[in-house]
Amino acid sequence: MTDGVMWLLEKLALGEDSTIEFKERITNRDSLAEEISAFANGHGGTLVLGVSDSGQIIGVNDIVGVERTTIEICNDSIEPEVQVFTEKLRLEDKSILKVDIPRSLYTHKATNGYFIRQGSSKREMSPDQLGRLMQSRSQARIISFDEQFVPNTDKAILQKDLYERFIGETETEEQTVDLLRKRRLLIDDNSIWRISVAALLMCTDRSDDYLYNSFISGVCYTGLHKDANYQLDAKDFKGPLDQQILGACKFVEKYNAVSAKKNIGRREQAQYSMKAVFEALVNAVVHRDYAKHGSKIRLFMFSDRLELYSPGALANTLTVDTLLYNQITRNELLARLLSELQIDNDVTGDEVGRRYFLERRGEGVGIILRESERFSGKTPSYVMYNEELCLIIYAAGSLQKI
Secondary structure, eight states: OOHHHHHHHHHHHHOOBTTEEEESSOOOHHHHHHHHHHHHHTTOEEEEETBOTTSOBOOOSOHHHHHHHHHHHHHHSEESOOOOEEEEEEETTEEEEEEEEOOOSSOOEETTBOEEEETTEEEEOOHHHHHHHHHHTTOTTSOOGGGSBOTTOOGGGSOHHHHHHHHOOOSSHHHHHHHHHHTTSEEEETTEEEEBHHHHHHSOSOHHHHSTTOSEEEEEESSSSOOGGGEEEEEEEOSSHHHHHHHHHHHHHHTOOEEEEESSSEEEEESSOHHHHHHHHHHHHHHSOTTOTTOOEEEEEOSSEEEEEEESOOOTTOOTTTTTTOOOOSOHHHHHHHHHOBOOSOOOSSOOOOSBSOOOSSOHHHHHHHHHHHHHSSOOEEEEETTEEEEEEEOOOOGGGO
């Protein structure tokens, strides 16, 4: 008995869950399309035909015909089509069809809408959930979230001193609108000019009024855990994204403990490389999923580490293991705007190594890893928690202990 058959027998005994679905027969093509697309839109799974909901093997009479119908449904009733892997099995002297459905790179629509697997059943996706999934899978035919217009807005919301950083000074209102439109800061909504998400984030100081949680939250603790009894400071950084980055940087610098050792000459050591912290904050605001309105970028400082959480699953085929080697930008318009802004503020006592907020050479993750390891001797960690990417930078030890 193969490992695959053993696995299936165990699943039949345990019942349906988020990874497996049982069907006695194909009674409704649309319903089966929804089940298959739900797995493809989620983390993948297995459909077994010829088995009752309770896990009892019923068998199918025409397994070749059932396999053909299943493939037809994948090709004709789901858009774009889903590639599946079928396997004919014989259990308890009865024929069943095992259909493996891999996690897809695309977002799939069945006849009656978009579905996703949740627990042991399928659910139709909400508009917010669908938007996040489409963005995370980076379909070329989907407009990126940062270029979408913000409802109930108009040009009057934009602040002149902020948008002129990207279009320069203009002589007429018509010229201004034309340039803002070309830069995708204004978007046409049925002949009404709305501001884009990127414009809201870069050219106003009121983004949170329209895009909830579009700011950075920082908390500093004196201990090792999130404990209000040991909270030293907490602050929210709002306004244009570049000002959020600078504010959060100064927050870290304020509590970036410096130890010193004096032998022949005085030697000082900060806990964190501000160059690494700056790169981490820029990456967080550029790559976060702004469609996830229930979460914000969160910065936590502890006595032994810094944690930075950015909402959103990694885009496309990117994984935590390939962050150093691949560059995929979730918010291309935001990246372009930040790459045009010079850093003219006294950001930190250390040199951040940047003339512009974003250099767009794909070096950010490498700088974070190398600079942090140079300070602490430990390589930072990237960890995915559900749909949040967490960066952990470890603090350098005190020189007094050397």
